[in-house]
Amino acid sequence: MRVVIIGGDAAGMSAASQVKRLRPDYDVVLFERGGYISYAACGIPYFVGKAVGSLDDLIEVLPDEAREKRGIDLRLGHTAVAIDPSGRTVTVEHEGQTTVEPYDSLLIATGARAQTLGIDMGTFAGVFAMNDLSDARKIADYAAVEKPETAAVIGGGYIGLEAVESFCGLGLKTTLVHRREDLHRSFEKEMSDIIKQKLTDKGVALSLGKPFSGLEHLGGGVGIVLGEESLEADMVLLALGVEPNSRLAAEAGIGLGANGAIRVNEYMETDAAGIYAAGDCASAILTTFGTEVHAPLALKANKQGLIAGMNIAGEREAFAGVLNTAVTKIFDLGVARTGLSFDQARDMGLEPEKIVVRSRDRARYYPGSSPMTSLVIVGKKDRRVLGAQLAGRVDSVKRIDVYATAIYNRMTIDQVFELDLAYAPPFSPVYDPVLLAARVARKKR
Numbered sequence: 255m256r257v258v259i260i261g262g263d264a265a266g267m268s269a270a271s272q273v274k275r276l277r278p279d280y281d282v283v284l285f286e287r288g289g290y291i292s293y294a295a296c297g298i299p300y301f302v303g304k305a306v307g308s309l310d311d312l313i314e315v316l317p318d319e320a321r322e323k324r325g326i327d328l329r330l331g332h333t334a335v336a337i338d339p340s341g342r343t344v345t346v347e348h349e350g351q352t353t354v355e356p357y358d359s360l361l362i363a364t365g366a367r368a369q370t371l372g373i374d375m376g377t378f379a380g381v382f383a384m385n386d387l388s389d390a391r392k393i394a395d396y397a398a399v400e401k402p403e404t405a406a407v408i409g410g411g412y413i414g415l416e417a418v419e420s421f422c423g424l425g426l427k428t429t430l431v432h433r434r435e436d437l438h439r440s441f442e443k444e445m446s447d448i449i450k451q452k453l454t455d456k457g458v459a460l461s462l463g464k465p466f467s468g469l470e471h472l473g474g475g476v477g478i479v480l481g482e483e484s485l486e487a488d489m490v491l492l493a494l495g496v497e498p499n500s501r502l503a504a505e506a507g508i509g510l511g512a513n514g515a516i517r518v519n520e521y522m523e524t525d526a527a528g529i530y531a532a533g534d535c536a537s538a539i540l541t542t543f544g545t546e547v548h549a550p551l552a553l554k555a556n557k558q559g560l561i562a563g564m565n566i567a568g569e570r571e572a573f574a575g576v577l578n579t580a581v582t583k584i585f586d587l588g589v590a591r592t593g594l595s596f597d598q599a600r601d602m603g604l605e606p607e608k609i610v611v612r613s614r615d616r617a618r619y620y621p622g623s624s625p626m627t628s629l630v631i632v633g634k635k636d637r638r639v640l641g642a643q644l645a646g647r648v649d650s651v652k653r654i655d656v657y658a659t660a661i662y663n664r665m666t667i668d669q670v671f672e673l674d675l676a677y678a679p680p681f682s683p684v685y686d687p688v689l690l691a692a693r694v695a696r697k698k699r
């Protein structure tokens with residue numbers, strides 16, 4: 255059996271390692287167009303902001319380890335350019351040479367790329383996206399060599415917010431540009447307001463609610479065109495969201511789904527025989543709600559890769575889906591979310607209501623006790639927990655995992671109140687913020 259895998263990061267390497275673990279007799283050939291495999295893109299903002307000293311620290315598995323210890327036939331600098339599902343081959347380019355590679359099973363794990371709205375970044379010095387390790391290197395080198403004094407980050411989602419903190423850490427006067435008054439739609443307005451306040455407190459300039467229509471050369475730097483105005487910065491990061499790398503699949507006639515991601519079933523199978531997809535290039539189902547989504551998150555990529563690998567090796571393992579559970583740090587503020595937003599729940603006809611509770615994250619008298627905001631989205635009639643968002647001290651918001659577990663188990667907010675959660679003053683008030691939110695919700699019955 256010859257297994258071909260395209261893409262060597264979270265999904266591709268998880269699958270390759272799994273196939274070789276379960277079926278050492280299978281040939282696993284992995285084509286990666288870049289020079290790295292198995293790297294933590296999630297760590298890039300912290301490398302740029304110098305919280306992580308070396309880019310090498312972000313690499314989980316070195317190429318030699320993949321080849322020698324895991325038995326993967328790893329080909330770096332190889333780009334897959336076409337798939338022929340009927341002939342079961344992949345065409346691959348390497349240093350100007352093209353080869354046609356046969357497969358019995360194929361996994362597409364090509365990830366996602368930063369959206370750039372068609373802007374040719376090459377024509378502007380100092381304009382970057384933050385997608386992979388080579389971007390991280392370019393940004394760090396530019397900051398070290400050109401010594402910019404000002405930066406603008408365009409896009410108020412997770413990556414944009416993390417980048418703002420990184421640039422401030424480099425001592426740059428930083429502006430966050432976002433086209434709406436509220437930040438990314440994945441944050442409820444209450445959370446967006448808390449984040450905006452934190453940014454302002456930390457000296458970040460906000461340029462909100464103005465349409466971004468492109469870049470121009472302006473003075474010694476880059477002009478960001480916002481309607482009638484132009485904002486100048488020495489360095490610009492485009493953090494406009496990501497789109498799946500699904501072109502290869504689409505050109506081969508493989509079906510696409512949410513946001514153009516490759517449509518897969520729970521076994522990671524596409525609609526073409528013998529072809530699987532996993533990670534940021536592939537779709538997923540929202541657990542318990544059944545809606546198809548594109549969720550470009552690391553745990554999902556690793557799990558889908560693992561499950562694709564198991565199934566390629568002959569098992570029959572299903573992926574349970576995602577809840578879009580995510581957490582981020584903006585300076586000393588932690589923000590987390592899981593499940594549906596209020597608007598999503600309303601659009602799905604689930605008649606949601608929002609409960610917002612402000613509390614402390616530890617006993618009031620214990621050193622370091624800090625304010626925390628819990629927002630829970632609950633079905634008005636069935637009382638089911640549909641979504642939750644938290645903001646507070648960085649460590650405190652991992653409580654989101656309790657809500658993710660509650661949603662997965664289709665729990666009502668009243669059942670959440672029944673949970674026996676741990677208490678001691680250094681960790682929480684007697685009524686943990688999760689229980690307190692449930693207690694407030696009970697009063698609304």
Ligand SMILES: Cc1cc2nc3c(=O)[nH]c(=O)nc-3n(C[C@H](O)[C@H](O)[C@H](O)COP(=O)(O)OP(=O)(O)OC[C@H]3O[C@@H](n4cnc5c(N)ncnc54)[C@H](O)[C@@H]3O)c2cc1C
Nearest residue numbers: 261263264265287295296334364365533534550551552555
């Ligand atoms: C700055 C940043 C911060 C992030 N932070 C978080 C976080 O805190 N939490 C979280 O959950 N997620 C985070 N993510 C998302 C997370 O990194 C991704 O979900 C994860 O890396 C997806 O893994 P993947 O293997 O599907 O795709 P990728 O990591 O995109 O890897 C795909 C690989 O395929 C290769 N490739 C593509 N096309 C071809 C081709 N034609 N031929 C050969 N090779 C090809 C690429 O070079 C790449 O190495 C972050 C992402 C970024 C960019």
